[in-house]
Amino acid sequence: MTLEDLGYNLELEKYRKNHNLDSFGVGRVTSEHKERYIVKTPEQEYDSEIIGNLRFTANNRSDFPAVGDWVAISEYDNNKALIQSVFPRKTIIERQAVGKHGEKQIIATNIDYAFIIQAVDRDFNINRIERYLTICNTSKVNPIIILNKIDLINDNELSELVSKVQERAKQVPIIPISNTSKKGFEKLEETLEKSKTYCLLGSSGVGKSTLLNNLLEKQLMKTNTISSSTNKGRHVTSHRELIVLENGGILIDNPGMREVGIADSNDGLEITFSKIIELSKDCKFKDCTHTTEINCAVLSAVEKGEIDKSSFENFIKMVREKEHFESTVAEKRKKEKDFGKMVKNYKKSNYKKY
Numbered sequence: 001m002t003l004e005d006l007g008y009n010l011e012l013e014k015y016r017k018n019h020n021l022d023s024f025g026v027g028r029v030t031s032e033h034k035e036r037y038i039v040k041t042p043e044q045e046y047d048s049e050i051i052g053n054l055r056f057t058a059n060n061r062s063d064f065p066a067v068g069d070w071v072a073i074s075e076y077d078n079n080k081a082l083i084q085s086v087f088p089r090k091t092i093i094e095r096q097a098v099g100k101h102g103e104k105q106i107i108a109t110n111i112d113y114a115f116i117i118q119a120v121d122r123d124f125n126i127n128r129i130e131r132y133l134t135i136c137n138t139s140k141v142n143p144i145i146i147l148n149k150i151d152l153i154n155d156n157e158l159s160e161l162v163s164k165v166q167e168r169a170k171q172v173p174i175i176p177i178s179n180t181s182k183k184g185f186e187k188l189e190e191t192l193e194k195s196k197t198y199c200l201l202g203s204s205g206v207g208k209s210t211l212l213n214n215l216l217e218k219q220l221m222k223t224n225t226i227s228s229s230t231n232k233g234r235h236v237t238s239h240r241e242l243i244v245l246e247n248g249g250i251l252i253d254n255p256g257m258r259e260v261g262i263a264d265s266n267d268g269l270e271i272t273f274s275k276i277i278e279l280s281k282d283c284k285f286k287d288c289t290h291t292t293e294i295n296c297a298v299l300s301a302v303e304k305g306e307i308d309k310s311s312f313e314n315f316i317k318m319v320r321e322k323e324h325f326e327s328t329v330a331e332k333r334k335k336e337k338d339f340g341k342m343v344k345n346y347k348k349s350n351y352k353k354y
Helices: 010-018 052-057 126-139 155-168 185-190 208-216 266-272 274-280 297-304 309-353
Strands: 025-033 036-040 045-050 070-075 080-086 092-096 104-109 113-119 142-148 174-176 197-201 241-244 250-253
Touching (some): 036 070, 036 080, 045 052, 092 126, 113 126, 113 208, 126 266, 142 155, 155 174, 185 208, 208 250, 266 274, 274 297, 297 309
Parallel strands (some): 045 080, 113 197
Antiparallel strands (some): 025 241, 092 104, 241 250
């Protein structure tokens, strides 16, 4: 195995040389466990931690390494290393942090493609697919929709579901598969390119870990059944993990996400809901909210059936989430600025006393 097999390229090597990191080794973060990291190199894997300077200069959680990151490391034991620097990220898939206002959570970095996995049986939800698409479009990551568990429905039902998804997610590739019979796996495997990184996105119980096991042709990730009491997937994957497949493709598995909060995703919304954005140019008011205004081109299109009502409502909901997130961030920054001024004035007044 080489660094290139892990996704390393000339741009990263150029950065390494320009920032005098030649004397350090290079590896990729494959998993994280409470600020302990596994870093993979062509030779071996290291149990790693960040140096004190990185911890001290970090402004927020996103400045710490994440799964998918390239890092400069120094070995200090047979299988232990210190992370000296984090290389610039090509792409970042992130969402609004659960339970933390105005903060984002990194899902994975340096991703080329995202497999948005949705089971066709229990709680099939196109609105959730649109959320994942928005996150991918914001991150400039190419989305591919995987419809799993197709062995549980007949061909007519599958054809109807695919049509519905195509209507809402135009031009996004859709691959129906069955983890049980492996139907569709040939087409899925054709999409996997050597040295490209793919991230698995989806709720608990949609079959992400089983899919990964099937692609690896061995039982690497734990799997579980759907909870009979809640009819929801049980969390089996407890952490993110990067795995290199036999054909050279690189997969990052993720814990199931029941909440997919939208952060500062304006570009993503414009791409996911391009038809709504295009129609909004014909609204009477430039700042039209598409809710109660007269001569709203978007509302008119919804009434005529030209825009799917559920998709429109999903769009409005995500716009409000984005605006709330941005206002929360602005509020936090103002508080931090005011606190900084207070500390500065306090120091200044104390200095004058002496």
